[in-house]
Amino acid sequence: MIRVLLxxxxxxxxxxxxxxxGLEEDLTVVGEAGTGAEAVAVAVRTRPDVALLDIxxxxxxxxxxxxGIRAAVPGCRVVILTTFGRPGYLRRAMEAGxxxxxxxxxxxxxxxxxxxxxxxxERVIDPALAAAALSAGPNPLSPRERDVLxxxxxxxxxxxxxARLHLSxxxxxxxxxxxxxxxxxxxxxxxxxxxxxxxxx
Amino acid sequence: MIRVLLxxxxxxxxxxxxxxxGLEEDLTVVGEAGTGAEAVAVAVRTRPDVALLDIxxxxxxxxxxxxGIRAAVPGCRVVILTTFGRPGYLRRAMEAGxxxxxxxxxxxxxxxxxxxxxxxxERVIDPALAAAALSAGPNPLSPRERDVLxxxxxxxxxxxxxARLHLSxxxxxxxxxxxxxxxxxxxxxxxxxxxxxxxxx
Numbered sequence: 001m002i003r004v005l006l007x008x009x010x011x012x013x014x015x016x017x018x019x020x021x022g023l024e025e026d027l028t029v030v031g032e033a034g035t036g037a038e039a040v041a042v043a044v045r046t047r048p049d050v051a052l053l054d055i056x057x058x059x060x061x062x063x064x065x066x067x068g069i070r071a072a073v074p075g076c077r078v079v080i081l082t083t084f085g086r087p088g089y090l091r092r093a094m095e096a097g098x099x100x101x102x103x104x105x106x107x108x109x110x111x112x113x114x115x116x117x118x119x120x121x122e123r124v125i126d127p128a129l130a131a132a133a134l135s136a137g138p139n140p141l142s143p144r145e146r147d148v149l150x151x152x153x154x155x156x157x158x159x160x161x162x163a164r165l166h167l168s169x170x171x172x173x174x175x176x177x178x179x180x181x182x183x184x185x186x187x188x189x190x191x192x193x194x195x196x197x198x199x200x201x
Numbered sequence: 202m203i204r205v206l207l208x209x210x211x212x213x214x215x216x217x218x219x220x221x222x223g224l225e226e227d228l229t230v231v232g233e234a235g236t237g238a239e240a241v242a243v244a245v246r247t248r249p250d251v252a253l254l255d256i257x258x259x260x261x262x263x264x265x266x267x268x269g270i271r272a273a274v275p276g277c278r279v280v281i282l283t284t285f286g287r288p289g290y291l292r293r294a295m296e297a298g299x300x301x302x303x304x305x306x307x308x309x310x311x312x313x314x315x316x317x318x319x320x321x322x323e324r325v326i327d328p329a330l331a332a333a334a335l336s337a338g339p340n341p342l343s344p345r346e347r348d349v350l351x352x353x354x355x356x357x358x359x360x361x362x363x364a365r366l367h368l369s370x371x372x373x374x375x376x377x378x379x380x381x382x383x384x385x386x387x388x389x390x391x392x393x394x395x396x397x398x399x400x401x402x
Contacts, residue, residue, distance in 0.1 A: 009306070010284070010305040010306050011305070011306055011307055011308045011309060012218075012282070012303070012304075012306070012307055012308070012309050012311065012312055013214055013217065013305055014309065015221060015308065015309020015310070015312075016214065016217035016218045016220065016221040016309060017213075017217045018309075019217065019220040019223075019224055020216060020217040020220040020221075022220075023220055081213070083211070102213070103213075104211040104212070104213045104214055105210070105211050105212055105213070106212055106213055107212045107213070107216065108212060108213050108215065108216020108219075110213065111213055111216075111217075154390060154391060155387075155388045155389070155390025155391040155393075155394065157387075186356075186358075187356045188356070189355060189356025189390055190356040192356075193355050193356065
């Protein structure tokens, strides 16, 4: 029996995925979690063979949880499951030691198949997404540029961003300007949207 | 047996929800769909007792599909399932004739329970969300204001929006200005975000 940990913050989707995996005779769900921090704690307690982690979770996302589980539970494989096929997410998932990266848009049968394949030592990644991640290259934004872009994504003024991040307005302007230039767009709203789509924020 | 139609665009989530409903002895999934238009077509063909519709689908969202199914299949109850508990969505779902409105954050057991309750003629709505929808009132934005706000949400310039919607720049400015004033915020990016959160776009 392959022992699976399932981490997903939407209760109804988590219950549905557990039902789906429960239909497979060689898989058993040994633990469930609704946040990234809880996923690490449950993994330490239940020692699963495979941790199936949603990226978009509160209190430690799935990428952070992946690194934590890889460190705390030797031999546990990580399968990342996400709504968004963002190249930056895939890159960060691989860096965190994930063995598979699945998009929720895929067919349901892929899930159990991917769990079996990572236990057999394989990697499971969509080839088109892998190509996009390699061609997009690593995240060009510095941590400060990411903070400033994210803080301004809702249309906040320069003064608002400066106050919230405890920076001078001139410094905020400089970070925004370098971020816009690196992303290759015309303004900071476009830069925030483009960076989000790439999985860089 | 209660005959259920299941419409959800994410294949893995759809398969998982079907597995979850399949565990119930009194429910049977008679059709599946991945878009709003497909949901209406499958409903006409399979005549379900209950249509379970995700809102966020391509090619006709779940709210549009709900109205279509209510018109085409008399007696079919509609359960709306969504990631976002937006007051405007709930209001539009009720206007489209939905009997239940569920958030994917809820426990998995709620899904089958809601299906049984709507077949018995009940309505199933989260009380806190219902109160929020009533206090927020109806959507204050005109269709043109919604178009212009949505077109500018990515940081597009006035000239871009005008070109895309075949309007003059002065007209775009007027619509943006009235929309910002109605939403009660400071700029058009904030207005687009706030309107999206309310389910008004």
